Amino acid sequence: MRTKDKLSHFTCRIRSYYFVFSLFMLAGTYQATAQRVDQLTDDQVLEFYRKAQASGLSEPQIEQAAMSQGFTLTDIAKMRKRIAELQSKGGRSTGQSYSDTSNGRRLPTDLSRRFADTSLYMTRKDTSRRLKVFGASLFENANLSFEPNLRIATPRNYIVGPDDEIGIDISGAASDNFRLKVTPEGTVKVPNIQPIFVAGLTIEQAEQRIVARLRKAGYQGLGVPGSGTDANVALTNIRSINVTLVGEVVRPGTYTVSSLGSAFNALYLAGGPNPETGSFRKISVIRGNRVVRTIDLYDFILRADQRDNIRLQDQDVIRVADYDTRIELAGEVRRPAIFEVLPGETLKTVLGFAGGFSDDAYRASITLRRNTAKERRIVTISEDQLATFVPQRGDKYLVGKILERYENRVQVAGAVMRPGDYALEPGLETVKQLINRADGLQKDAFTNRATIIRERADMDTENISFDLGKLMRGETPDIPLMRQDSLTVLSIRDLREEYYVIIEGAVNKPDTVEFVNNMSVADLIAVAGGFQEGAKPNLVEVARRIRQDSVGVRTTRLEIFRFSIDRNLQISPLEGNPATGVGGSSAFRLQPFDIVYVRTSANYEVQRQVYVSGEVMQPGNYAIYNRQERIADVIIRAGGLKPEAYMAGAQYRRLGQVVGSDLRNILNDPGAEENLLLNDGDTLIIPRRSEIVAVQGAVLNPSSVSYKAGYKFGDYVDEAGGFTDNARSGKAYIIYPNGRKDRTHKFLFFASRPRVEPGSIVVVPFKPLDNNKLTAAERIGIFSLLATVSIALINVLVR
Structure with a gap:
């Protein structure tokens, strides 16, 4: 009798629902939510059943999908009943032969499956950083x-048992096909033949017994060579x-x-x-x-x-x-883990389990922490002991990492042809040999002094300086090298500032240029892209630092040289330097830190223009003709004003900002102060007359209203609903369309409001917020405190 624990029983129960859920999942393709189980034909149910067998979905996935399709528990029960009925109909023909051209092998429907969510049964995950168990x-x-492959040929040593299905194909002089299912009694039933016992036989033995029985039953010569009748016996379905x-x-x-x-x-x-x-x-x-x-x-x-x-x-x-013996192997191995060790296996075997040492492993020794009866102890295992050392239960092995040190390295850096690391070995044991191995010194090497940084026995470092030139010439003894020595050969460029020259002024690419020996002023101008169009070639200055020491304090801080250079970069003398006697000539050469200035011609100017827009005859950009040209002049050049021009609202902008000015009288009076001189980039905007006055700020209904000639400042405020409670009416002001502003003037109790013009903006400011104002609760608290203090004082006075 088969026994099953609770878990296996639960698994079987789940398994019984598996194909039902699969069917409902697949039934969605036939819109089974509308066509219920009662309306499905037997062929449709069988088709769903076959598709469910091929489904690779897990039970929870199929259950969720079925419920999401709208199926109820009643639907699931009905489908299970239909499947059971169809299976029972097929079961009544057990042992009987039937024709089946399909030879595909199928898994049994009652197999155990691993749960999709195994978190309830798996051990608790370890969130610590300890090693994992190998495997x-x-x-x-x-x-x-590890599911079996059903497409392989039937193993010849396969043991036949109940519920297996054996297929027999007879071909040749006779043709027939049988599908025989092994009964619980261990037999198969061929029509008109006594049951054949095959349970416990291999598939090969069962084939021989079945063919022999068929040969006796009338299939003459079946399976006999030369008879013309062959039989093929195979396992079609498995149990x-x-x-x-x-x-x-x-x-x-x-x-x-x-x-x-x-x-x-x-x-x-x-x-x-x-x-x-x-x-x-x-x-x-x-x-x-x-x-x-x-x-x-x-x-x-x-x-x-x-x-x-x-x-x-x-x-x-x-x-x-x-497990009997487990050990931990950590550190510089390829697979750190907890390994199980069998009797007779050594530490070398365990290293093989871990994939061996990593590339950076320290292989000379391995550190072992081993448990004793009372405490732990440290054991150092050398590389020679690996093949014989036997691990014990609880051992913890740590493979260290090699040190970031070199046993035979020396270094050379600086002004040598091939700086880098070299091996301290025979033939390379001294400073001179190291420099020769590095292909010698560079031409800019500073040979008066070189340094060696050497590591002492106590790991401190010391500096050793020597005259490299004398050493290389053999005038002083060569210096032996030691491990970790670092030789530095300085360049002459390392001992001075970075040399450069500067060119400024009217050249195409003013820049700071790296100094090159034998560079003339003309050469530097060529490097800077040549003269600009407005350059003055006949006046080029060179400012030079004073390097020579002198007695006393000099009154001059720089040396100045002047040259005349034509646009073909031909230099000619212009002025000599009285202090040095050096004249400006083609023999003049720049020195480090010189600054070359190329001046701009006094009469050279680029075009400058202003922009005129609005109600003029020819709006657009206009070049400034001369330094005395003013706003009225450019209006005349633009063809004058159109009849719709509103000069009271004309705006003049400079650098993007409105210059508040009244331009109404500049055409009649060119000497008016508002008739400004023109600057490059200025803009003049002459609008049409605006019929709107805007009211903004602390009014009940900020809005724009039409201009009325008889209205005053207060009338427009009334049009916007009047002042609000927090309005500062005394600070009200107006912004005119030309950018000018005017505010309310007060004298004693009288206020003089500004005049309103078309296109103006009336602004009424708000009162500032009083954040220090006491709340009602704070006022009550203060009054209560004062009352209490008053009562106390009265009591003191009465006594």
Whole structure:
């Protein structure tokens, strides 16, 4: 009698719903939400059943999808009943022959499946940074289920059992086809022939027995060479078997697998060995109370060896033993982990499990922390002991990293041809040999002094200076090198400022240029792109620093040289320097830090223009003719004003800002102060007369109203609803369309409001917020305090 624990029973219950959910998932393609189960034909149900068998979805996914399609529990129950009825109809013909041209093999429908969400059964995930157990991740991979391949040929040693289906194809002189299902009694039934017992036989033995019985029943010469009649016997459908997993597995229990299922397949269904307590190297397959195979998962993980992945038989038991010895291997190895060690294996074997040392590993020794009866102790294992050292339970091995040091390195840097690191070896043991190995000194090397930074025995560093020129010429003894020595040869450029010259003024590319020896002024002008159009070539100045020491204090701070250079960059003398006697000539050469100035011609100017827009005859850009040209002049050049021009609202802008001025009288009086001189980029805007007056700020209805000749300032405020409670009426002002402003004037109790013109903006400011004003609660509190103090004072006075 088969026994199942609670977990296996729950798995079978879930399995019974699996295909029902699959059917409803697939029934969505036929709009089964509208066409209920009662209206489906048997062919449709069978079609859904076949598609469900091919579905790769998990139970939770299929359940969720079915419920999302609108199916109820009643629908699920009805579909399950329809499937059971159809299966029972097919079951009444068990053992009978029928024609089937399909030879595809199918899995049994009652197989155990691993849950999609195994978090309820898996051990709690370790969030610490400790090492993982080697091999534990093998059974956590959902893409590695070890399910059997149904498309392989029938194994000749396959043991036939109840519920297997055997196909017989007879061809040649006689033709027939049988699909025979093995009954619980172990027999198959061919029409008109007594039952043939095949249970317990291999598929090859069953084929021989069936063919022999058919030959006696009338198929003369069946399977005999030369008879012309052949028979092919194959396993068409397979049965399910029960396998029990016990011991230190994640989910022990009884599982239903196919008869082609392997040991790894069953281990995957059970979640594999428990990483906390289970052994990955002592897994026993027990058949008939006898161990038929001991599985070592390390063989598969490390070498892909599947010899231990044997095919299971019904009622097999897989037992995962407790681990005996585990050790930790951390540090500079390729696969740090917790490894299980069997008797006879050494530390070298475990290093092989870890993939060996990493590239940066310190291989001379390994540090071991081992538990004793009372405490721990440190053991240092040399590289020679790896092959013989036997690990013990609880050992923790740490492989260190090599030091960032070199046992034979010397360095050379600076003004040598090939600076870098070199090996301290025979033939390279002194300073001169090191420089020769670096292909010698550069031409700019400063040979009066070189330095060696040397590491002392106490790890401090010291500086050793020497005359490199004398050493290279053999005038002083060569200096022996030591490990970690660093030689630095300075360049003459390292001992001075960075040399440059500057060119400014009327050249195309004023810049700071790196100094080059033998550079003339003309050369520098050419580097700067030549003269600009407005340059004055006959006046070029060079400012030079004074370097020579002199007695006393000089009155001059610089030396000035002047040259005359034509546009073909031909230099000619202009003026000599009285102090040095050096004249401006083609022999003059620049020195570091010289500054060359190219002046601009006094009469050269680029075009400057103003823009005129609005109500003029010819609006547009106008060049400033001379330095005395004013606003009235450019209006005349623009053809004068149009009849619609409103000069009271004309705006003059400079640098983007409005210059407040009244331009109404400038045409009649060119001497008026508002008739400004023109500047480059100025803008003159002459609008049409505006019929609108805007009222903004602290009024009840800020808006724009039409201009009325008889209205005054207060009338426009009334048009906007009057002042608000927080209006500062005494500070009201007006902005005229030409940019000028005027405010309200007060004398004693009298206020004089500004005049309103078309296009003006009336602005009434708000009173500032009083953030220090007391609230009602604060005032009540102060009054209460004053009352209390008053009462206290009265009592004191009365006494």
